[in-house]
Structure formats: structure tokens, C-alpha cells
Amino acid sequence: MFACIFIPNFSVVAVLRAEPGLRSQAVAIFEGKPPLEKIWAVSESAEGMGITPGMTKAQAELCPELTLRPRSTVLESLAHAVLLDCAQSFSPCVEDAAMDTAIVDLAGLKSLFGTLPEIVRAIFNRALQLGLDANVAVAANPDSVVLAARGFSGVTVIPDGKEAEQLGSLPVQVLFAGRKEQEETDLLAILERWGIRNLRALAALPEVALSERLGQQGLRLRQLARGGTSRTLVPVKEPAVLEEAVELEYPIVLLEPLAFLLNRMLEQICARLAARALATQELRLTLELESFSAFDEAAVGSQPLAVSHRTSAIGNCRSEISSRCNRFQRTLRLPLPMLDAKLFLKLLQLDLNAHPPGAPILKIHLAVEPARPRSAQGGLFLPPAPEPENLELTLARIAGLVGKTRVGSVEMLDTHCTEGFRMKRFAIGVARESTRKKESLELGSEANPSPGTAIAALRIFRPPLRVKVSLENGSPVNVICAQQEVRGGVLWKAGPWRSSGDWWEREAWSRDEWDIALETDDGVGLFRLVHDLLNGIWFVEGTYD
Amino acid sequence: MSSAVISTTAAQGRFFVFDAEMQPEACPGAFPAKGMRTAGSEHSALGIQLEPARAGVLYSAIDNQKSKILSCMTPASRLAARPVPEMVTSGIAAIDAITGGLPRGCLTEIFGPASSGRTTLLLAAVTAATQRGEFCAVIDAGDALDPQSAADAGVHLERLLWVRCGRVSPQRHPSASLRTCPEPVEGAGSSTEKKDKRANSHSSKHSLEQLLRAADLLLESGGFGLIVLDLADLALQTARRIPQTTWFRFRRAVEYTPTVLLAIERQSIAGSCSSLLIKLGTNHQLQRNTVSVTHAQLLTELKITAEVVRSRMERKPVRPAEITFACKTAWAG
Numbered sequence: 001m002f003a004c005i006f007i008p009n010f011s012v013v014a015v016l017r018a019e020p021g022l023r024s025q026a027v028a029i030f031e032g033k034p035p036l037e038k039i040w041a042v043s044e045s046a047e048g049m050g051i052t053p054g055m056t057k058a059q060a061e062l063c064p065e066l067t068l069r070p071r072s073t074v075l076e077s078l079a080h081a082v083l084l085d086c087a088q089s090f091s092p093c094v095e096d097a098a099m100d101t102a103i104v105d106l107a108g109l110k111s112l113f114g115t116l117p118e119i120v121r122a123i124f125n126r127a128l129q130l131g132l133d134a135n136v137a138v139a140a141n142p143d144s145v146v147l148a149a150r151g152f153s154g155v156t157v158i159p160d161g162k163e164a165e166q167l168g169s170l171p172v173q174v175l176f177a178g179r180k181e182q183e184e185t186d187l188l189a190i191l192e193r194w195g196i197r198n199l200r201a202l203a204a205l206p207e208v209a210l211s212e213r214l215g216q217q218g219l220r221l222r223q224l225a226r227g228g229t230s231r232t233l234v235p236v237k238e239p240a241v242l243e244e245a246v247e248l249e250y251p252i253v254l255l256e257p258l259a260f261l262l263n264r265m266l267e268q269i270c271a272r273l274a275a276r277a278l279a280t281q282e283l284r285l286t287l288e289l290e291s292f293s294a295f296d297e298a299a300v301g302s303q304p305l306a307v308s309h310r311t312s313a314i315g316n317c318r319s320e321i322s323s324r325c326n327r328f329q330r331t332l333r334l335p336l337p338m339l340d341a342k343l344f345l346k347l348l349q350l351d352l353n354a355h356p357p358g359a360p361i362l363k364i365h366l367a368v369e370p371a372r373p374r375s376a377q378g379g380l381f382l383p384p385a386p387e388p389e390n391l392e393l394t395l396a397r398i399a400g401l402v403g404k405t406r407v408g409s410v411e412m413l414d415t416h417c418t419e420g421f422r423m424k425r426f427a428i429g430v431a432r433e434s435t436r437k438k439e440s441l442e443l444g445s446e447a448n449p450s451p452g453t454a455i456a457a458l459r460i461f462r463p464p465l466r467v468k469v470s471l472e473n474g475s476p477v478n479v480i481c482a483q484q485e486v487r488g489g490v491l492w493k494a495g496p497w498r499s500s501g502d503w504w505e506r507e508a509w510s511r512d513e514w515d516i517a518l519e520t521d522d523g524v525g526l527f528r529l530v531h532d533l534l535n536g537i538w539f540v541e542g543t544y545d
Numbered sequence: 546m547s548s549a550v551i552s553t554t555a556a557q558g559r560f561f562v563f564d565a566e567m568q569p570e571a572c573p574g575a576f577p578a579k580g581m582r583t584a585g586s587e588h589s590a591l592g593i594q595l596e597p598a599r600a601g602v603l604y605s606a607i608d609n610q611k612s613k614i615l616s617c618m619t620p621a622s623r624l625a626a627r628p629v630p631e632m633v634t635s636g637i638a639a640i641d642a643i644t645g646g647l648p649r650g651c652l653t654e655i656f657g658p659a660s661s662g663r664t665t666l667l668l669a670a671v672t673a674a675t676q677r678g679e680f681c682a683v684i685d686a687g688d689a690l691d692p693q694s695a696a697d698a699g700v701h702l703e704r705l706l707w708v709r710c711g712r713v714s715p716q717r718h719p720s721a722s723l724r725t726c727p728e729p730v731e732g733a734g735s736s737t738e739k740k741d742k743r744a745n746s747h748s749s750k751h752s753l754e755q756l757l758r759a760a761d762l763l764l765e766s767g768g769f770g771l772i773v774l775d776l777a778d779l780a781l782q783t784a785r786r787i788p789q790t791t792w793f794r795f796r797r798a799v800e801y802t803p804t805v806l807l808a809i810e811r812q813s814i815a816g817s818c819s820s821l822l823i824k825l826g827t828n829h830q831l832q833r834n835t836v837s838v839t840h841a842q843l844l845t846e847l848k849i850t851a852e853v854v855r856s857r858m859e860r861k862p863v864r865p866a867e868i869t870f871a872c873k874t875a876w877a878g
Contacts (some may be wrong), residue, residue, distance in 0.1 A: 004816065028713065045824075091574075125716060183690070190701055192827075207629050207658070238585075256821075278635070324558075333852055375598070382678070383677055383678040383679045383770060384679060384767075384768050384769070384770055384803045385679075385680055385768050386766055386767060386768030386769060387766075387767075387768060390766045390767070391768070393767060394762045394763060394765070395706075396764040397762050398762055398763075400696055401755050401758055401759060402708060402709060402710055402711075402755050402759065405707050406688075406708070406709040406710075407706070407707070407709070408706070408707065409703055409704075409705055409706060409707065410692040410695070410705065410707055411702070411704045412696055412702065420693070421692040421693070423707070426706045429679070439798060447682060454636075454662070454665045454666070454849075455665065455668065455669075455694070455698040456665055456694075456697075456699050457664040457665045457667070457668045457690065457691065457694040457698065458664075458693075458694045459664050459687075459689040459690075459778070460688075460689055460690070460691045460692040462687075462688045462711075464687065485659065510734050520658070520659065520660075521658075521660075521661065522658030522661075523660075523826070523827055524660065524827060525659050525660045526660045540693065542662055542689070543659055544660055545658055545659060545662065545663055545664040545777070
């Protein structure tokens, strides 16, 4: 058995999905070059007001309650992608029949979703959740199911063998829906002249006589009307990236309205991911900005700009603007696959606060890379650990306070240089994995340090304190520093400890280290005194504490 | 008439709430309630004379409010006993011997002068926590943590979140920033010192602000086994600017969680908010006339004394307990 999801009035639905606030209003979609724009599609309520496709925009504008929107190929392609998502959330075998039609193979779904009516109802509800008002039909062959979905509104189930009976009442125009070729139009005109109004009448025509008059095309139409065709589906591949986009009529400047739009896009994209039981680990936000001159690359610190040469189908006016557009990209990489629209929004907001686009925004494009959701098994006796979602948000907030490079975990570098480390992203999953590996390596080789033994720790002065040192026989005897706590005669000293490195690089270092004890107000302080042999500078690097 | 009531509430510093409740027409003959004072006995002092009927209504309203407030309060005798917190090792056996460890869900303060072993104890606690498989956070006001020391102490660095407060210094090598710095001169004018102090004070305030906000965020996030607030490099005047309410908030945030909140300071600043207060000090064994020693000897002879100043874990007031423990360098063996 096959199911077909058909979206009637596709252009209107695509716009309503992007602007849910218009659902209660009369909406008409226009197309064409100004001033010759014509109405392309209308909503039901607009139809009730007498607006029909083919009217000019000027005629439609006479109706004050009507909301007019330009036809958007971007929104239509997004709605099409959502339609495929909806279908693929039930079965991997899905045929992309048209922009507004998808066919699903229902073989083997009974054990997962129940009986046929239950499956159809589930598909219908899923489409509604994704913002698509769809007709859903079930039949034994792919062609009959498409006719049923296009002809009957709501949910339709055609039992096996009763296709001709059920489809008989449909008008002949259903066979030519979505086709504008001259040949098809001529065939329809011939059938109308013969008085063939519905599929039952077409199916009753004698085969040989029809073949003599209309040829193979006529026979195919008769076969379709009888519901007797049979073919296999041509499955479509699952997309590698899920995308959402919004084209704005007027550029937005503030981050607050941008957040409002992002919220809606993220909710839609999360619903699509959830429909496929997937999560994401990478979000890519691309903003098309208005003015090139107003954009200061250095101030914004964005990724390299690329001038967009977009071929827009909206009109000349927008094309002129887009020729001057530039692109601003931000990529959000998460340590673990997540699926939380609110979290994503907050992270994007924090990121955009730290790196504002710097120019009015014309178009928002959001793409996510699907990933398998993480599967973690909790344990009663596991030590506490932060929730990855909470932690990611907290780290983003702290990075906003102290800077992105100043929060995270430490990775030691293979060098003897003092600052021989680098900061890296703090991630729970990575930490657990590396600790597990380390434990497995160290198992039985080395015991943990005894809790009774303390390892003396150094506190680093960043930046170090420059000092003037008096020497006696090459060793320091007195230290003078701007900081009052680090000055006076040397009580005890140990050294020098000579080290050098990176001589093959520009930032070579060579130094003598002394550990010295100085009398301070609170007692005795132990410091690390360093003599930079390349510059001849003495400085106190830190204190033992 | 009503102006007298308004002025009475205003004089008492309360919001005017009785006027709507009074409705004098509805109860013109109200008699004084139980325990009611006579009109004018108190208000005569304020120079306000009230009619007996209005005063009766006023006092009954006050009594009602009082009873409402009292019904919301729980007497101290009926308060639930606070459960004894779970103790975890501090990483140094000698410290555990006198304190019983560090309490979870409580604030522990460790204070002492420079070179008194505060950072040594900090790293020991972090090591112990990471070896238990917990995640730790160090919020470093002075950006003073030495990752090499942490690695030597045995800290699992992947489990340690380090928040470096303060300004960014782009130089990779420490001496790079000093090339343009003038050499200090003995007995230099106090103006340069004052300038330095002013600049340090400004950056310290900035660091402190960052530290407090980061601490709030991490405590709210939860899930960390140990959170360390490293205030050891902050000037005492700056550290004392932290309002007591902030410490109460931290204590409240960490209560009933498995997190150990540890603060490292020069002097105790959290007051009664800390459940455990440990004072550290040094005791050098080297003789003053011993000038040249080895690295290992210099650091090994550093004896650290620890004293428990206050502990809420015991019902009796804590007795002063002191221990001494030694520390060594990682490379000295």
C-alpha cells in the first residue's frame, strides 16, 4: 500500500508556514514583473471575497481586507523540504512526485504505527504539526493514491481493488493537475467536447476506440481512471543538511526582532529534526546584509565575507539590492548532539551579542547538520556532572563575560616553556572519554598520589613583575620591585636552573630560574625569580603557595 | 477624618491599606477588640486624635495583620534539624584529620598570607575531586593558576573548568611584555606606586565582578563536584567589597547540592556564611644564616600549619586544632 501527501494551494501554504499570523486572514499570492503582477494563488477566505487567480494585483488591491504577498521560490522550496521530511519520518522509501506531492511506501509500517487508518491519521497530524495543511490518501498503487489525494480533501483510505469505484466521482481535471503542456490542455478539451466529465465516464470508454482516437496517451489516462496502473517508487535521498530561510521585505537592524524570527525558524527546524528522530551538533547561521559600505569587517570580526550574486525571482527591485549584499556567517558547534530550540536560540543570541552583524539584515538562512541523538545511560552511583545543555549555555554566558579564549579546560603542550599550555573547549563527553582512556592506560602502572603528600604549587603573576636585582658572585642578594610585597634582601636562594628552547623560532627563550625567599609583612614568601638571558631582564614569575 | 488615618500609616512608614477595609459606615458602633488600646493613648504622642470607632477598626486590622504574619513564621524550636553534610577528602590527610574533610553543599574558606600553602591545598582538593570522577571549576580572579603545577599535582585537566578573570594579555612569553616596562628603582617616587595601585585596584574590581557573575552562573548550572573561588590575589580592600548578601546567596545556592564551594583568600571575608574556616600559615625550618640551598630543600623545608578557626559540622564550639604538613616539588621526587 502507498500513501500520498498532497498540499493543496501550495504557494499559499508555503507563505502561511513562514508567517503563521496570516492564517486567520485572506491571503493572495501575486507573481510577475511590476506593474504587470497577477494573482497566482489565493487562500479559501480570499476566494470567498471574489479574488481569483489571474486577476491583476491592482484589481486585488481594491479589497482592503486582503493581504498580498509575493510568490517566494525560497519559501516554496522550504515547504517542499518539510513535506519530504514529513514523509521520510514514516518511511525511508519516499518518492518526490512534485513540489506539493510526496508518495510514501507503507510496507512494513503496520507493526510500528497500527492499522492503515491510524497510519494515515498519524501522517495527517504530523503534517499539521509541521505547518502543512495536507490531504492524505492511501491506495494500492502510487498513481491512484496521487489522484485520491488531489481529488479528496482530508484523509482518504481506498481499499485494495476498489480504486475505480472510489475514484470514479473525481473530475477529469484531476488527471491534468499541475501540468500546463499544450498537449495535455488539448486532451482535456477533447474529453470535455465528448462529454466526459469524471473518471468513471473515462474508464467506461472502449479501449480500442479510445486508442484509435487519442493514441497511447488516451490509453494511459483510461488506465489511470480505472486505477489499474502499477509501478515502483523512485525513492529520494535523505538530505545531508536541513535548512530554513526567511527573506525580509524590510531590513531589520536590531537583534530583538532577529531573535523573534530565529526562534520561529529554530522551532521549525527542531520539529523537522524531531520528526526524523535526529539531533544536531552544528548550526550555521548566514545573514545577508544590506550595505557593503556600512559593514566594518574588522570591527565585527566575522568570518571572511563573500559578495552574494543571488538570482532572485522576486523582482528587479530586490535584485538591485542583493547585488550590493554581503554575507555574514556564524557557525555554532556543539560538543554533543542536542535538540532544544530554546537553547539554540540563547546560544545564537549570545554569539550575536558578542559578534553583531554590523549592518541591516535582508535575509536569514539557517542550516543544521543532522546527527544521531546522544544516548546516555544514567547510573545511581555515578559522580555528579553538569547537564550538557545547561553547561553549554553557562559556558557561552561566561565566555561573554571573560572572553571566549579565557574559559575552558587546559591542554598541556609538549614544551618546557612556562606558558606551555593552551585553552580548549570544556566538554563533558570528551572529558569522560579521555579519562576512561587514561584510566585504562594507567591501570596497575602507577598508583594515585598519596593524599598525605602535597605538591607545592606555583601561582603565576600574569604579567610577571619586573624587578631590579643586586648580584653577589653571580647570585641575587637583593630584589627591588614596584610591588611592595616583593622586595628586600634574599633570605635563602636556590639556583640557577637554566633552560632554553624554541631557538629555531622567532620567539626563542633562554633563562635562569632562581627560587628565592624574601621577608614579607606576613612572614616569609617564596618566589620564582627569572633572568631572561636573551634580553637581560630580571622578573619575578610567580610565588610558591 | 480619613486624613487622620492616612497620616497615621504614613507616620508608621507603612503602605496605606486600611482605608478600603475600614468602611466606617458598615460598622459605626464597633467596640474595641480584645487587647485593644484606647484611642489616643499612643497617637496622642504623635499629636493625632482618632475617633474611638475608627481607632477600633484600625487596631483590629493591625491585630489581623499581626496574626497573619505570625501564622507564616515557624518557631525556632520547630525548625527541622539541618542534615549533617557529606564530607569529602581535601586531598591532604593531615587536613582531613582535623576537619573531617570538606563538606558538600557548604562554603569552605581557606585563608592565609602569600606562600602559606593555599594553592597547594586548592590543587590537592581539585586532584581528589577529579580522581573521584567529578567535574571541577576554578574561577580565578587573579589569573594565577599554573597548569603545570596542576598537572604535577595529579589533576585530570579535562575535568577542570578554568575561568580566567581579568584582562587579556596576548603575549605568549611572559618576558615579552616587560621589554617596554621601565626597571624599578629603589626609593622611587610614591606617585608611580600610587598610579600602579590605582590601575591594580581598577582591574581587581573588574576581575571581582567577573568572578562573582561567573560563580553565580556555575552555581546555577549545577553538576560540579567542586567550585573554587580563587580570591587569593585580590587586595583585601577589594575582596571586602563583596556584599554579605552575595555570600548568603552563594551559600543558599550550594545548599542541598553535592557541590563543595571553596574560597581561597588572604583573610576571611564571608563571615558567618562559611561552614568551615581554615587558616594556613608557614613555618620555615631553615636557619636564617643558611643562604644557598637546593631547590628541593628550599621547598621541602616549607612547613605549612593549618588551624581550624570555625566548623559548623560539630555541635560544640570548635577547639583550636593545629597541624603541620610538608609539601614537596613534583620534580624533587
